[in-house]
Each structure stands twice: as C-alpha cells, then as structure tokens.
Amino acid sequence: MPAGLFHENYRTDERIFQTWFVKAWLTAFLMACVLFPLFASKYMISTMIEVGIAIIACHGLNLLTGFTGQISLGHAAFLGVGAYTCSILIGQAGVPFIIALPIAGAMAALIGMIFGIPSLRLRGLYLAMATIAAQFIIEFTIRRWDKLTGGVEGLYVDPGTLGPFHFDHHIHLYYLTLILAVVATMVIKNIVRARSGRAFVAIRDRYLAAEVIGVNLFKYRLMSFAVASFFAGIAGALMAQYLEVITHESFTIHQSIDYLAMCIIGGLGHILGGIYGVGFWFILERVLEVVTTNLNSNFPDHITWFVSIREIVFGFVIVFFLIFEPDGLAARWRTIRAYWKLWPFSY
Amino acid sequence: MKKLTIGFAIVAIAMALTLGPATNNAFAADEIKWGVLIDLSGPTSDWGKNQVKGQLDAMRWLNERGGINGKKLKLIVIDDGYKVPRGVAGYNRLVDSEKVLGLYVQSTGTTMTLIKKIVADGVATIAASFTSKFQNPKKTPFSFFVSPSYGTMGRVALKWIKDNWKDKSRNPKICYLYPDNKYGRDILNVCKDYAKKIGIDVGPDQVINWPTKDATVQLTNMKRYDPDFAYITSTAMNGAVILKNAKALGVRTKFISNIRNFEETLITLSGGAAEGTYGVHPIAPYGAPVPGMKKVVESHDKWHPGEKGTNVYVEGWVNILAVSEALKTADKAGDLTPSGIRNAFEKFKGFDTGGLAPALTFTSTDHRASMAAKIYEIKGGKMVDVSGGWVELPRDMEYFGK
Numbered sequence: 001m002p003a004g005l006f007h008e009n010y011r012t013d014e015r016i017f018q019t020w021f022v023k024a025w026l027t028a029f030l031m032a033c034v035l036f037p038l039f040a041s042k043y044m045i046s047t048m049i050e051v052g053i054a055i056i057a058c059h060g061l062n063l064l065t066g067f068t069g070q071i072s073l074g075h076a077a078f079l080g081v082g083a084y085t086c087s088i089l090i091g092q093a094g095v096p097f098i099i100a101l102p103i104a105g106a107m108a109a110l111i112g113m114i115f116g117i118p119s120l121r122l123r124g125l126y127l128a129m130a131t132i133a134a135q136f137i138i139e140f141t142i143r144r145w146d147k148l149t150g151g152v153e154g155l156y157v158d159p160g161t162l163g164p165f166h167f168d169h170h171i172h173l174y175y176l177t178l179i180l181a182v183v184a185t186m187v188i189k190n191i192v193r194a195r196s197g198r199a200f201v202a203i204r205d206r207y208l209a210a211e212v213i214g215v216n217l218f219k220y221r222l223m224s225f226a227v228a229s230f231f232a233g234i235a236g237a238l239m240a241q242y243l244e245v246i247t248h249e250s251f252t253i254h255q256s257i258d259y260l261a262m263c264i265i266g267g268l269g270h271i272l273g274g275i276y277g278v279g280f281w282f283i284l285e286r287v288l289e290v291v292t293t294n295l296n297s298n299f300p301d302h303i304t305w306f307v308s309i310r311e312i313v314f315g316f317v318i319v320f321f322l323i324f325e326p327d328g329l330a331a332r333w334r335t336i337r338a339y340w341k342l343w344p345f346s347y
Numbered sequence: 348m349k350k351l352t353i354g355f356a357i358v359a360i361a362m363a364l365t366l367g368p369a370t371n372n373a374f375a376a377d378e379i380k381w382g383v384l385i386d387l388s389g390p391t392s393d394w395g396k397n398q399v400k401g402q403l404d405a406m407r408w409l410n411e412r413g414g415i416n417g418k419k420l421k422l423i424v425i426d427d428g429y430k431v432p433r434g435v436a437g438y439n440r441l442v443d444s445e446k447v448l449g450l451y452v453q454s455t456g457t458t459m460t461l462i463k464k465i466v467a468d469g470v471a472t473i474a475a476s477f478t479s480k481f482q483n484p485k486k487t488p489f490s491f492f493v494s495p496s497y498g499t500m501g502r503v504a505l506k507w508i509k510d511n512w513k514d515k516s517r518n519p520k521i522c523y524l525y526p527d528n529k530y531g532r533d534i535l536n537v538c539k540d541y542a543k544k545i546g547i548d549v550g551p552d553q554v555i556n557w558p559t560k561d562a563t564v565q566l567t568n569m570k571r572y573d574p575d576f577a578y579i580t581s582t583a584m585n586g587a588v589i590l591k592n593a594k595a596l597g598v599r600t601k602f603i604s605n606i607r608n609f610e611e612t613l614i615t616l617s618g619g620a621a622e623g624t625y626g627v628h629p630i631a632p633y634g635a636p637v638p639g640m641k642k643v644v645e646s647h648d649k650w651h652p653g654e655k656g657t658n659v660y661v662e663g664w665v666n667i668l669a670v671s672e673a674l675k676t677a678d679k680a681g682d683l684t685p686s687g688i689r690n691a692f693e694k695f696k697g698f699d700t701g702g703l704a705p706a707l708t709f710t711s712t713d714h715r716a717s718m719a720a721k722i723y724e725i726k727g728g729k730m731v732d733v734s735g736g737w738v739e740l741p742r743d744m745e746y747f748g749k
Binding site: 041042043046047050143152153154156168243244245246247249250252254255285286289292293296297300301303304307308310311 | 399461529
C-alpha cells in the first residue's frame with residue numbers, strides 16, 4: 001500500500017478510484033453481489049432487490065437535497081409516476097420493457113421539473129411544503145384517474161421481459177436492479193464531478209454567490225429536480241416490477257420521509273451516503289423485526305410492549321445519528337479510513 | 348477512539364441478535380407455523396392489538412387442548428405498521444424464510460399488492476379485508492375470510508331497513524358515508540344496485556376522509572337530503588368523530604355502522620354520541636349469550652384480567668378457530684401443505700364456531716363464508732341485538748365477486 005497519496009495535477013485529484021486497493025476492494029464487492037443469489041435464500045434476494053431500488057431512489061434524493069440543498073418530501077410520489085408510467089406502457093400500450101423503463105424515468109423527470117418550477121422562488125422549508133403538495137397532487141391523481149391507473153383498486157403490473165429474462169422472477173429482477181444501481185451510482189458520481197455538480201454545490205452553499213459567478217440558478221435547480229426525479233422514476237419502475245401490483249398506498253408521504261431519513265443517516269452530500277444510509281436502514285429494520293417477532297412468539301402476553309420497543313429503538317437511532325453523526329455514516333467511514341491509513345503510527 | 352469501540356460493540360450486538368434467532372429456525376416437526384401480518388404500531392393499531400390478542404389467546408387455548416392433532420400451532424406475528432412496503436417485506440419473510448403454511452393479512456393495501464404473489468406462491472391467506480373481490484376462487488384461489496363480505500353486510504343492512512319500514516307512503520332514504528379509498532368505495536355499486544331493487548332511495552354520497560377531524564360539512568350536506576338512515580364505512584376512531592358531529596348538529600338520521608366502525612371503542616370514543624345508533628356485524632359481541640362464548644370469556648379473564656374484551660378480540664378467536672379446523676382436516680388427510688390447507692378450507696360445510704360467527708361454508712367455486720349478519724343497537728353503552736337472529740341473504744350469484 002502506498003504510504004500516502006500525493007496529487008500532482010487535478011486529473012489524479014478527481015480520479016474516482018484513487019488506489020489499486022480501492023479498485024480491488026470494489027471488484028471483490030461487486031463479485032460478491034453478482035454471486036450473491038447462488039447462496040442466498042429467496043427472502044434475502046428480495047430484500048436485496050428492495051435495497052437496490054432504495055439506493056437508486058436515494059441517489060436521486062441525495063443529489064437534490066444533499067448536493068443542491070433543496071429539501072424534497074415528495075420523492076415517493078415521483079417513484080409512483082415512474083411505476084405507473086412503466087406499468088401502463090407495458091400493460092396497455094404493449095411497449096417493450098427496455099423502452100418503457102427510460103420513458104418512465106423521463107416522465108418522472110418531466111413531472112419533477114414541473115413541480116421544481118417553484119424552486120426558483122422557494123427555498124428551504126417553503127420548498128419542502130411545495131414538494132409535499134407534489135406528493136398529494138400525484139397521489140390524488142393516481143387515486144382518481146381510474147381509467148388509466150385503476151384508481152383505488154390498484155394496477156396489475158405485467159412483468160417486463162428482456163430477451164430470455166422475465167422480471168417476475170426474483171433472480172432476474174435482482175440482476176437488473178444490481179446493474180441499474182451500479183449504473184446509477186456511476187452516473188451520479190460523474191454528474192457531481194462535472195461542471196453541473198459544482199454548480200449544484202455552489203447553489204447549495206450560497207446561491208447568491210453562485211449567481212454572481214455565473215451559475216444559472218433556475219436551470220441548475222430544475223436540472224437537479226429533473227435528474228432526481230429521473231432516478232426516482234427508474235426506481236419506481238423497478239418497484240412496480242417487484243411489487244407486481246401497485247396502488248397509491250405504495251407511494252405515500254411516509255415513504256418519502258423514509259427516503260429522506262435514509263439520506264440523512266447515510267450522509268447528505270456524499271455519494272456513498274445513499275448506499276450506507278439504505279444499508280443501515282434495512283439492516284436495522286430487519287434486525288428489529290427479527291428481534292421483535294422472536295420476542296412476540298416467545299412472550300405472547302406482552303406483544304404490545306415489543307412492538308413499541310421497535311418503534312422506540314428506531315426513533316432513538318435516528319436521534320442518535322442526528323446528534324453524534326450529523327454528517328452521516330459516510331463521514332464516519334472517512335474518519336475510520338483516515339485512522340487506519342496511518343495506523344499504527346497515528347499521532 | 349472510544350466512540351469507535353462503542354460503534355463496534357453495537358454492531359457486534361446487532362450481529363449476535365440477528366444470528367442468534369436465525370439458528371433457531373430449524374423446523375420442528377411437531378410445530379405448525381402460521382403467519383400474522385398485522386398493524387400493531389400504525390393508524391389501525393388499536394384494532395390490530397385486539398385482533399392479535401384474540402388470535403394468540405385462541406392459539407394458547409388450542410395448544411392447551413392438544414393443538415392440531417397433537418402438533419403445536421405457532422403464530423408468527425409481524426407488525427407492518429399499515430405500510431405496504433413493510434407488509435410486502437413481512438410477507439416475504441413469512442413465506443420465504445419462515446415457511447409458514449398460511450397467513451393472516453390485515454391491511455387492504457398490502458392484500459391488494461400481494462394478491463398476485465399469493466396466487467404464485469400458493470399460500471392460503473385469511474384476510475381482514477372483507478372485500479367480495481377476494482371471494483371468487485377463479486381469481487383468488489387462496490384467499491379466505493371468515494365473515495360475509497362488506498357488500499353482503501351492506502345488503503343485510505338494507506334488507507333489515509326495508510323489512511322494518513312501517514311508512515308505506517314513501518321509500519326509506521339512505522346516504523353512504525365513506526373515505527375515498529379502496530375500502531370505502533368497495534360496497535357502493537353493489538349496495539346502490541340492491542337498494543334500487545328493493546325500493547330504498549339513495550341520497551348523495553358523502554366522502555369523509557381519514558384521519559377524520561371534522562365531518563360537519565358533509566353532515567350538513569347530508570342533512571339537506573334528510574335521509575332516514577346513513578351507512579358509515581369507516582373505522583371506530585374516525586367514525587366516532589362523525590357521530591359526535593352528527594349529535595352536535597342535531598341530525599335526525601339513524602346511523603348504521605359497518606363492521607370496522609362498529610366496535611367497543613366507538614362507544615367510548617364517541618362519548619355517548621353512539622347511543623341509539625346501529626351497526627351490522629356478523630361476529631358476536633364480547634360476552635354475548637352464545638354457546639361458543641364461554642371459552643373466549645374464560646381465556647380473556649385468565650390471561651388478561653382487568654382488560655376489556657371486545658368484538659375484535661372475538662373475531663380473532665373466530666379466525667384461529669377456522670384456521671385450526673382447516674389445519675386439522677389437512678393434517679388428517681396427511682397433506683399439511685399450503686395447497687392441502689386450501690383444500691381443507693374448501694371442505695368447510697356449515698362449520699359452527701358456537702354462534703361466534705354465522706356457520707362457515709367454503710366450496711371450490713365459492714369462497715363466501717356466510718351470507719348472514721345481525722343488526723345491533725347501542726343501548727346503555729352495550730351492543731344489543733335488535734334483529735332477533737341472523738338476517739340472511741340467499742346465496743345467489745348475482746353479486747358474487749362484485
């Protein structure tokens with residue numbers, strides 16, 4: 001391992017994989033992901049599909065909230081737009097899945113841009129209110145546009161196919177989600193490294209200064225909404241494939257808040273934040289579920305206590321994070337890495 | 348560094364907790380696993396807690412008396428918080444990881460979302476969502492529930508209104524009050540059609556969404572039409588607001604609550620406004636003088652002394668009694684598999700729960716458990732049977748699966 005990293009030009013400074021060690025580690029991780037279905041149970045695979053979908057969604061939200069500083073509480077609604085667009089295109093128009101998927105993203109991006117227009121005038125909590133409006137309007141539209149969306153009855157999703165792959169099979173869907181999650185991570189990393197990414201950060205840190213140095217606020221804010229919603233749309237299309245039946249209840253404001261919480265736990269404004277946040281969230285949720293279910297089965301008299309324990313622990317962990325890890329797991333990971341890099345000669 | 352150590356400790360404990368129970372999953376031959384996917388922490392948690400209390404008590408009562416032909420019944424309860432994603436995750440865990448033989452699903456949204464998976468996995472489900480859409484085995488071959496459907500109960504109420512209508516100069520008038528969701532809209536087509544057929548006039552619908560904070564506007568609108576009856580599709584927590592508002596407005600309309608609205612909490616929450624209102628319900632209220640009630644009351648007194656029994660608790664018993672009957676039949680046939688349980692359910696012919704619910708009948712072409720319910724009136728804070736026995740509808744195919 002090198003004793004230190006010394007950058008002599010911007011090219012090496014901005015390189016994604018800075019050392020061979022990172023590359024090796026990442027390759028091993030991706031190999032593990034690829035081989036995962038060989039030894040995992042069906043339940044584990046379906047959990048990982050959920051994780052992959054949430055990672056794609058959180059990357060979008062992280063770009064919007066973490067990098068551009070625009071709080072969105074309507075992210076799940078954009079997932080809904082993608083989910084319904086893709087499902088309707090496949091089911092009612094007979095469009096192949098491979099075409100319906102990007103259209104779902106594009107549709108969500110379009111709707112996201114429409115709801116992003118107020119972002120020119122609104123910031124912070126006021127923008128959050130406007131995105132809540134998006135959440136309710138989209139939910140209401142799904143509920144009431146019976147002819148297209150099936151209304152409150154929900155919509156049966158036809159499984160997407162791509163050559164020999166049928167995405168109602170959980171392993172096929174797992175690989176699709178894995179590929180898209182990796183692609184999404186690379187795309188978002190490159191957006192952030194490029195001109196637009198720097199513009200986003202400038203807007204977040206001080207929009208007035210950004211405008212003075214020539215950043216077109218409206219354009220980049222809208223772009224941020226569009227990209228975030230595009231990711232949400234793709235995630236939604238995958239979610240529809242995963243759920244097989246979608247109703248407006250699958251894309252509620254609770255879901256939006258959960259995504260935001262995942263981003264905060266992982267670290268707003270860090271690419272890895274989305275991944276760590278989602279990972280931590282799912283591990284915590286499933287661990288607590290296993291623990292409470294076991295307690296429930298063993299002590300049926302006190303079932304209501306343990307249910308409360310789950311909620312309390314969940315809330316406690318989030319408060320704990322906000323106090324002790326305001327920058328999220330990604331920042332903690334950096335600290336740990338920095339410590340071990342110099343170990344045992346740290347001072 | 349200290350923080351880091353604590354962090355590692357937390358991770359280690361978490362790992363221990365996950366791996367510990369995971370090793371206990373080894374299948375015990377004398378144990379039958381049944382899943383319960385229910386809301387214990389979300390908006391319908393009051394209902395869910397009573398339901399699960401009844402189911403667990405029935406399980407204990409059953410296991411003390413030999414279980415399923417000597418095998419112990421084990422309920423695995425998962426809380427979904429009334430959220431669809433959590434419900435789906437819980438279902439995957441129950442079916443793929445715990446390998447349950449069947450499960451109980453509470454939330455309508457989760458049931459709707461899972462409907463395709465349930466058919467693909469071939470797992471028998473007992474639903475708390477009594478929509479008639481789950482009664483046609485051609486579409487949902489693995490769905491069962493122990494009560495008449497919402498639509499059937501709505502028709503029972505209409506039949507009772509018409510049968511007891513004295514004023515021959517005009518038809519009785521009714522309005523429907525419901526939230527704008529799948530559950531709320533479920534009965535509308537069937538009930539309005541039936542009302543027209545038997546000669547009841549239907550007034551304008553009043554949509555009262557959840558969570559209900561105030562229903563004055565809708566009730567004032569309704570008052571203009573001045574119906575004799577209003578049928579509330581809601582839950583006790585939300586329905587109580589409607590009844591309180593109605594009392595404050597001085598509405599003369601008689602309210603009829605549907606099954607999910609008509610429970611003991613409605614009486615306590617409405618603070619006296621529920622007095623004199625009606626409810627249509629197939630499950631006997633807690634403590635009702637029916638033969639099957641004795642064990643329910645005894646168990647409740649034994650395991651939950653000092654707590655209040657509810658009709659939801661009784662419904663939990665009925666669910667488990669029906670499940671255990673199916674499991675026993677399947678076990679006797681040596682076919683203790685999800686499809687075996689489906690076949691066992693379809694052999695139900697007038698299965699009697701001791702009057703706790705109308706006799707249950709399922710066939711391979713018809714998953715309607717029963718066609719009867721009773722009408723109760725709230726008198727002195729108690730549910731009193733005013734229909735004098737079951738109000739029964741013919742088992743015809745006219746509204747089947749609608």
